[in-house]
Amino acid sequence: MSQTQLSPRHLLTALIVIVLWGMNFVVIKVGLKGIPPLLLGALRFVFVAFPAIFFLARPKVELKWLIAYAATISFAQFAFLFSAIAVGMPAGLASLVLQAQAFFTVGLSALVFGDKLKTSNVLGMLLASVGLALLGSASIGVHASASQVSLAGFVLTLCAALSWACGNIISKKMGQVGILNLVAWSALLPIIPFVLMSCLIDGSAVVLSSLRNIDFNSMLAILYLSGAASLIGYTLWGKLLTTLPTHVVAPMTLLVPVVGLSSAWILLGEALNQTQILGALIVMAGLLFNVFGYKLVAAFAQFRKS
Template sequence: MSRKDGVLALLVVVVWGLNFVVIKVGLHNMPPLMLAGLRFMLVAFPAIFFVARPKVPLNLLLGYGLTISFAQFAFLFCAINFGMPAGLASLVLQAQAFFTIVLGAFTFGERLHGKQLAGIALAIFGVLVLIEDSLNGQHVAMLGFMLTLAAAFSWACGNIFNKKIMSHSTRPAVMSLVIWSALIPIIPFFVASLILDGSASMIHSLVTIDMTTILSLMYLAFVATIVGYGIWGTLLGRYETWRVAPLSLLVPVVGLASAALL
């Protein structure tokens, strides 16, 4: 990986590391699924009127949007809402790196050698140690843990769709992929919120929305999604999945530090 791409990867690490605290703050005054729906609505509008639609098969676009956008954040936001600590969520979510490597090996035939396998094993051990240390005797509901793990698997599936899209003959601009795929989860998020939270709760959260929630939404939409996933998608298009996915293992360092300080 070039030095420039390495710097971009570190930028994503910082952006996504802060993401968990921002989600926690945003959930103080808004139901999780509605917060997610508004996030992607801000990503899509009004940008889709100025960015051309990516010329890729619809099934790939739908697969990307439903996994990396809808499923990942539906599971993650609900997990945090059910009491999953933000710092611990940032750790567990990084299981996506291992899921991505396994899926990449099966899907693209990517081979791992001894050094890569040793590095992955060491990374897994490190993450497990951090998870145990972050618990520090506190009880975490199994539901929140499993939801976060489901979010990690959804993210990994999205990475595979991303790689397939960027390997397609049309090779669309990453920004157009991020923006147009954001259309896909909006209605599912709002419908799910309506069913689970009720219209009264949704209306109340909009009427009483404060600047903290607005700033949280802006960060989640413009920084974490457009900037973060724009860079991430570009890197996945340039390199093998096993080179890119493990970089996210640095995210918990920022996530735990920000959760402790903010």
């Protein structure tokens, strides 16, 4: 039975997912120390798909939509994200910039489905754009430290966000489907493309050497990305979505970049400079306004009428 309020149990479940997903970006950076980004993507999805697909039924969607979802959410998003962090995007800022997917999703929904943009959506996009511009202006090509952004990493993270948004549109086209079944079966399709692209870009010798010499930290990173962040995270999140209204659950993802930025600062020493702090705050303000701004706009309209 669907509920309308967060119980302590639901709140604890949400916090577990937020921490799992927020820490995800630090773990990616750890994994990339020993494994090329596209090979890390392949290994992540190997352990997401196997053995899960032997216990979960294939989602009841047309094959073309499953392929499209896998190509965008599973392959493109993580190929761009892992590559971004590999070329210098700080893990904490990646967790924030990736949330631009919310605005890309709103824009694509307007184009594809004719959804009407609300004033809060537009204002939220404008705010976030200013914040992203500030973060982009902090890009430094040389003498890059843990707190500085490579321009290539910044652009690749935005590409990951756009890929995520495209996957959201495809998911909307598919309609109601078991989220864990979809995650597991869509993980099966990008494994070979990831391996082929890694061989093409990094070289087959590097790929084989990385597999032969994989260390303990890299294995833990792979298990975390596939097991904790993907299978456990999506399972718990799916349960929340089935028991609570979407408008109650969805805004809680705004806490993911808070955990991402905090954990990257504590564990990786990714302290933000003043420009990045200002940009991050403005992006968060834009995200918050995109989710909750319609209430403020409605209240202001009501106030003017009274």
